Amino acid sequence: MNAQAAALKTSAPQTPSLPQAKPEAIGLSGARLQKLSDAFKREVDRGTLPGATVLVARKGQIGWFDAIGRQSPAASAPMAHDTIFRIFSMTKPIVSIGIMQLLEDGHFLLSDPVAKFIPEFSETKVGVENNGKLELVPARRQMTVQDLLRHTSGLTYDHTGNGPVQQLYNESRLRSRKISNAEHATMLAAIPLACQPGTDWNYSRSTDILGRIIEVVSGKPLGAFLTERILAPLQMTETAFFTGEANAGRLAEPFAKDPWNGEEVKLFNMLEKPVMESGGGGLVSTTMDYARFCAMLLGGGSLDGNRIVGRKTLELMASDHLAPDVVIKGDLVPAGHRFGLGFAMRTEAGIAPFLGSTGQFFWSGMAGTFFWIDPREELFAVFMMQGPGQRQYTRSLVRNLVYAAVE
Structure with missing residues (x-):
């Protein structure tokens, strides 16, 4: 089954899909999106990561949704559309x-x-x-x-x-x-x-x-508030601070040792209910669940008639909030980018060493998950994997390949 045909079949019926279209109908090249999938298949074959999912949507419709490789290096189950991932810091935009x-x-x-x-x-x-x-x-x-x-x-x-x-x-x-x-x-x-x-x-x-x-x-636990105000209205039925034992066969896992440096990789147990509901990095989710969150963001704060946040509020969040004299420590905010309220955003057409648009906003997770919203191109993308050491490489790779497919 090719990626486009697979996009029409999801094994997580409890999470509603988003509208789907052939890539060319929404200004994307199917041939170039196939190159995106082929590139990540090569990375899987090289042992860079066990597997990944990639979803690309434009003009309100999904044009590509592929599952590549395996869920876990220790099992034979293929990566699936409904595989569950630790999204770590992609929790932050939801809490924001x-x-x-x-x-x-x-x-x-x-x-x-x-x-x-x-x-x-x-x-x-x-x-x-x-x-x-x-x-x-x-x-x-x-x-x-x-x-x-x-x-x-x-x-x-x-x-x-x-x-x-x-x-x-x-x-x-x-x-x-x-x-x-x-x-x-x-x-x-x-x-x-x-x-x-x-x-x-x-x-x-x-x-x-x-x-x-x-x-x-x-006056409510964080998880209860998020479910009531964001997750349930968006029908993000698989996003929570842990998942049940019944989903043990759907969990994405990393290599036990990093394929590049040999260091041991330790991530939290998704089946264990934590006492601390970490607003900075505790949620688990699926690709389609997070795509619904992204569709809401691209839609100016609403999805399917449910307004989650005001249009002007979201506009404020996706604006630069760093004074000119603020020193940006570390390398998480790339060159040509600044930071708003819960998101980083691209402020320059150039400087950054990867493709994109000014005005796009995004964030990522420590284990390799990544999303971005591009209002100018009416596009969003969700990339999911569990490979902490490869996250910077795959973020740039998926950006380049998605934008290469924009007509």
Whole structure:
């Protein structure tokens, strides 16, 4: 069965599909999309990744949906349209939409301090390295909800560097899935910030704190809020913080050791219900589920008559929120790009070493999942795999190949 024929058959009937069309009917080249699939089949044959799915939609219709390789290197089951993946940081855009829903309900302003909802953050200090020692200095201002959304809060991640503050993260229980969101927030507030709020872009646990704010404001667990306000209205029936034992045969798994450097690969157990519902990286999902989220984003905040977030709110989220003097740390925001409220966006036609359009917005997950929305081309794409070490390579590869097919 070729990719286009396979797109008409989904083994997850509980998740409604989106409208489908032949590629040429929506301004895509079927021959070039076949080259996209062929390229990833070569990567599977080379042992770069066990398998992947790729879905491309334009003008409101799916033009390509292919499942390539195997779900798991330890089993013979082929990759499928309804395979379940850890989406890690692709959780962040969903939670960011959730916090903006509460903004639209009038519960707070973006300029409100985080301490208004989590008092432990009112006395947070900033850690400064001085002659090899960590010194604590007062924060010049409080971190805000906007800082959390755009990762200028001063929070960080333990895996994005080896500074003294990140070492404190490593020594803590922040990575435990057995603590609550409330416990996680209290623990994080006791650790110094990596920089003054508003000065640096540091990829961070900020969205986990947004998840806790959602709980405080709504009075509901994060998972229950997301289901009620986003997942159920969008009929994303397979997206949650874990999946049931009945789905054990549908889980995508990585190679036990990274195929490029030989390091052991450890990802969380998707069948285990966590205590902490991580707003920064805890969801599991399917390609079609996330495609429905993307269709809502491309649709200006609504899908099938269900408005999830306002058009102008989404417009604000997909705009640049970094002041000119903000230092972007790390390489997650590529050259020619900036960051908004929950998404990165392309601001330059050139500079970046891969194809795209100005105005597109996107984010990705640590295990290799990736999506982007291109309003100019009326296009979105969802790519799913489980290969942490290959994620940067595959992100650029899939971008180039999808855009090569745009007529």
